[in-house]
Amino acid sequence: MNADNRKGELVELKNQLRQLAGSRAPGVEDVKRELYKKVISYMTIGIDVSSLFGEMVMCSATSDLVLKKMCYLYVGNYARGHPDLALLTINFLQKDCHDEDPMIRGLALRSLCSLRVMNLVEYLVGPLHAGLKDSNGYVRTVAAMGVLKLYHISPSSCTDNDFPATLKTQLLQDSDAQVVANCLCALQEIYLAEASRSDGSLKDRDSLYTTSVIYLLINRIKDFSEWAQCLVLDVVSKYVSSNPEESFKMMDILEDRLQHANSAVVLATIKVFLHLTLSMADIHQQVYERIKAPLLTLVSSGSVEQSYAVISHLHLLVLRAPTVFASEYKHFYCRYSDPSYVKKLKLEMLTAIANESNTYEIVTELCEYAANVDVAIARESIRAVGKIALQQYDVNAIVDRLLQFLEMEKDYVTAETLVLVKDLLRKYPQWSHDCIAVVGNVSSKNVTEPKAKAALVWMLGEYAYDMLDAPYVLEGFVENWAEEESAEVRLELLTAVTKIFFKRPPESIKMLGAALAAGLADAHQDVHDRALLYYRLLQQGVEIAERVVNPPKQAVSVFADTQSSEIRDRIFDEFNSLAVVYQEPSYMFLDKEHRGPIELTEDTGILPMDSKLSDDVLPSQHVEANDNDLLLSASEREESRGGVGNGSYAYSGPDLSGFDTPSPAAPSNNASLSSTSHTSPAIDDLLGLTFPAAPVPTSPSLKLKPKPLLDPATFQRKWSQLTIASTLDHTLSQPAALPSPQPLLRHMQAHSIECMASGGQAPKFKFFFFAQVADSPPSTGFFLVEFVVNTSSGISQAKVKADNADLVTAFGNLFVSTLRKFGSS
Template sequence: MTVGKDVSKLFFPVLKCVETQSLELKKLVYLYIINYAKTQPDLAVLAVNSFRKDARERINPLIRGLAIRTMGCIGVEAMLDYMCEPLKESLEDPDPYVRKTAAICVAKLYEVSPQRFEDFKFLQQMRKLLTTDGNGMVVSNTVASLSDIQSAMGGVPPIEMTQEILNNLLNAITECSEWGKVYILDYLANNMINNPKDVDEIIQRVIPNLVLQNVAVVLSAAKVIIKYLDFVNDTEKIRSICRKMAPPLISLMNNDPEVQYIAVRNINLIIQKRPYIIDKEVRVFFCNFQDPLYVKLEKLEIMIKLADLKNVDSLLNELKDYAQEIDVVFVRKSISAVGRIAIKLERAADRCIQVLHQLINTKIDYVVQEAIIVIKDIFRKYPNKYESIIKDLCENLKALDNTDARASMIWIIGEYGERIDNAIDLMLNFSENFRDEAKKVQLAILNASVKLYLKLESQAEDLVQDVLKLATDESDNPDLRNRGYIYWRMLSTNPELAKRIILSQKPTISEDSSTIEPQLLDKLIDNVGMLSSIYYKPPEAFVKKIRDKINERLDLENEDDGAGNGPKSKDQEDYIDSQGVKRSEYLQEQPGQQQQYSNFQDLLGVEDNSNTGTGAIDDLLGGLSTPTQPQVNSQPLSSITDLDDLLGGGSTQINTNTNSNMGSGGNYVSDSLLDLDLGGGIQTVLNSQKPGAMNNQVGFQVEAAFQRENDNLVLELKLTNHSQQVLSDFLMKINTNYYGVNVVHPFPSDLTVSPGETKFVKLSCATMINNGQTAPAKPPILIQSGIKCNLDLFYFDIPMLSQVLFTRQSGGMNTSQLQMMWESIPSQPDNYFTVASMSPQVSNAHAMISRLQDNGVYFMNQGTNENGFDALYVYAVPVKQDEVVVGEISISSTGVVLQARSPAKHMVLLFLQSMNFLLCSNA
């Protein structure tokens, strides 16, 4: 069996040997049964009597423990009924070996059958072991078992921590094995007692575990101490305890590189929580020559965090030595560390600049490039202070072949152009290769050229005009082209106002690039010593099992709707929204209500100016010849007959005029500063008169909507209390869904809603793709959700329009790729929808494009479709980017017609629903 051969055919003969009196033979037989019981459960049941007999054997505790362990490991449903009674007896066995084995088996039983765990009241026996058992091995195994059960319950502690349990756990730490210590310490950290009587005593009894050789024990002990320090109010006492933690943590650096890496990653978290733990031990983190790169980079992060005025000189000397090593990545990170220290410590900035100046003089290409990137950030932190170094930077322009370095140098020239004698010549050299530069460098050249013109005026006229032409006429980057037109309009209409805006004082930057947010930091501190503290992610972000167990706590998918009608979300198409309209009918045409449009003038409210042409905008620089700026409402779309339909729909010729209204959404500049962010409007999802509570209790009303706010997905909630008690202890949960929408931040812990009161809450949300869920068959997207409070558990569906899932980036898709996609997908009847009534708020092209773009739908092209009608083409990229969808807005005899095509069939209806909403809504 151990060499991999299938010997399951011998199951029955081997099973006969279970009655042997030889302990060694019995172990082998039990091992065989465990291995093949799942494939032959009926035969395994035949050994039940032997198991039960051995479990009650009174002479040898090893036999009793072996029998219980074997029954627990088999995990066959038919075995469980015979196992529960012997297991209960084993938990009270006089021998600690049997008790500790039985404690582990309880967790295995819960994994297979939670119901039997409750029916036989094993939790009460486990609580008794935690409270009164004096054997450290038994207590540690009980804690390990309860930890597994807690994880299976989604993090809910099965037993509340009490002072009595706490004292017994602290007593058991001294007697159990090293791994037993880890289990107990982790349990103490994750299940803290509220307002412990004597925090000092708890910490003092945990501190001895810091000096052990086992790294896991040291990190677990440090975690407990850090958690309980939150209950200590005396600052001096906190510092005293932290000083005792420093030597054990530092001793971890004497291990192998892999252990060093784990130690440094965890120390990075610990010093962010309690910075003064290792504030005087920075030399320990100096890099050794033989250290692998991954350890060196982590040590650099610690050095930056520990930098202060007392140790900055030694740190800079060390970093300067690192900058002369062979490893280019390490050299760049070391130079970057010098800049971050300069930003962090203002009084040490002069010394940091001296080090950077010395590094620049080495004339090593990658050293100079990284130094320029760093100096740019220093200039942003300390403007008008270190300009003397610019001369040396300008002498090294030929060495700049790195994109970030070129962009940083261009920024410096634009920001301090009036102090650089040949700034115009330098910028002309950069602009000569404008077409071949990276997008980041092109944006830098555009910004710097405009700044130079505003500062030097006539000297930079030719430069800024050439760059603006390149950015607006020849670039296919919508971000670059948009910015070029914005600058063009600002300079041509009000140069003084443009100067005040573009040359305004910028906010200074700070060194917080590697600082973790406090809320996430607390979660990571809870998992110090775990994989989570290495990834810097909470466990549910990368462990599917934990995420699934948390979802099961609400089990929203299988709960009834409160009236015994089965799963609430089964029929999405029959969901009734707050206006009483079936969502399945949302995309159905409504006869008799379509408006008649003859062309895009009627649709967009554009006056016919075809006789006058596009006209010319104001001369940008006063009399110089300039190209005309595309304006959507300056020319009727129906009069443009020579546009190429990039999506292959028409037979028109390609228009070679680069100033035509053909291109991406970058051609359209919104006249309004109002951001239209339409998420469908807040809707009642839980009515107080017909709640979804498990016990049909009334009194709580929820209105909800998913929205986009500052390009972030948020869930807006309106909570109304119609009950007679104060509502508190709110917990929000979103069930697993296709787009992975989930709540990132929970309700505020102090949130309460008094009787008759209404509270508005916004919860940050995120998406996590590739979660294996089924795509929505029809609109709308229903997000199964639940709210738990002290009143009850409520569950409901929140409808969501797809535009809140569209990514807010217009430059990520290539027009030719979209064309190929459009041509490869055949036209289907389900892909069309006729708009019933256009909103007056999108009565012109500016308003339409602006509204669509604000909601993640970007203009791509205009032309003539296969039916000969004028058409606009738009596209959107959902969070699952392989589901990109392209839409067509055209005119037919029946009105405005929408068409959509996408590789993901379900996205077509979702997109049409959103487009209909955006074009018809008056919000």
């Protein structure tokens, strides 16, 4: 329908409604119905029919309930957006609130409270008072919820007219169970909102949890609807009983609710039982026994979605009391028809309840799942077998089962098994001979997942004596260093190569030199730092390095849990809520909605948007020292930097002139591995490393925009999206010229490098700089720099991110050249 046709249609509807407004002719109600239906259909599909507001109100003078409902629907939809038109509805709505038909009275009162117009609040007070005293239960039910709507519109009007007190009286005295439920719902929300606004209403809120109110509610619980029963049980769960006898009496009254067909009622009742007995350990354990059967029954009944909600709560209880459910382990076997998210919870419960009596049956079942067509479930089942093995139940048989997985020749099965075998060897070193014999037959070419590669590399380095071809397998990993994308694997590879050097030096010495060269040239900061650490340790002596890198290790007794007991306790406190389904406390998925768009994060350290960006130092922003400070001696800090090459391995990597390494001295003839006093060139020659003299930096050719503009939000977004393209180390020639951040800020600004934020305390300062390529579009061509400097030593480090990675080298030269000029004038 085009605009002209629509306009003509609305004009025709308006004329027809106006003609019918005062008509009493037979059959006019049927005509009105058709017109109303047409108006409501237009409104539903998004056509603005607010121009018919006056005519719709004039036609509302009718006793036809269907017409009344459609008119109320129309008025409620447009009243909030057109408060001036909403005033036209007050007279007929107030009149309908006194209609003889209780259905019309209730609908009119509900519509009147749903207008949500601040200027019309005064017209709600009288009808609400009358509605709460109405003889019909439906009207009182609507009025109770109307009080809550009034509170959301104007809290002061609600409290000044004593509506909460009226609801409390209604709660205690009304004979209609639905009215009591609505009063309870409204009071809970009002008291909760008042408590968040001030401390004045906390006492009133606590009045809901008195003995008289609680007993009144639970004695009438069978009269309430299922929704109301859940509401009542939620209130009861917050009640603190005065003595054990009172708790027993309350549980006796609510005992039959555990047999209810509605899962929400059963879970709410379970919450009451658990919270009433928290202070009684023996009784609390008996409660687990009592609720076990109802929960297991609910798991196998109802829809999949309902079953998942129930099994999520069962999962929480199983983790808290695994021994109670250990005998029911067959209930947690996965069925073919179970969706994957249900199977995952069942596998976790099977892992938790495994003990000496049922481990064999559970592991046998889990091994069947390893061949499941669902790869995710197959992985979870293998992890479950490994976790049971780490619990020290029947380890002999479980290790054999795990090693059999390696013979299935499925990549994902092999990957998961290698990770678990690594953990088993850390806890049970006595199984190394059997495990390594099987792992040695696994081809490294078939292992593609990063965690599995890291596990295999760890075993190759740790058990080099038992695996004869370990150096040659690691050699293949080193040769493919540039193709390895995972930093986790590269980190583990550095450690494994260094360990194997201590155990089998003739076969691994050249490989170690190549690995260190590749690590020092790695763009990943952690990899670079670990390679530099190992290099510095080897400079001090092989024995010293071995004591640090490969010390005697004891078996791991306990592995870190993925979820702390504190978190699980907080989830338990929110039993029968979404916190259990999400497996995290509610604040973790609710509070994020109230956070600002930019925050001070650990990985960026960028100031919030509302922070003042100035040249002043911000003492609250603490800056950590450069990691390389720990690796440099006082004399080495004054030496020039050089690049790192390799001897026998061809490695293509970035220029290493920016890494902080010592200059070579005279060669040494003593290259004994047992020596603890290696000089730098001795270990360099031994590993095939060379350190050419630092090249003289050429004059930078990159041109920067004199006054680049970048707002904090864009800086934050770019910093989080871009990766570190270069790391620059520099020693200021005159660190004394930097008593505070301001001199460096002015110096950098004079060279077209602006500061976004600065902070720290002497002698350590941190800066966030940015610059822009000249003649580039406004939103591109930016360089972002995190610059950390120690003013006592002059040592600094810059991490550079850029829109255009091709220009990073040129900008790095310019940035270092600018730093060299600082303090020279």
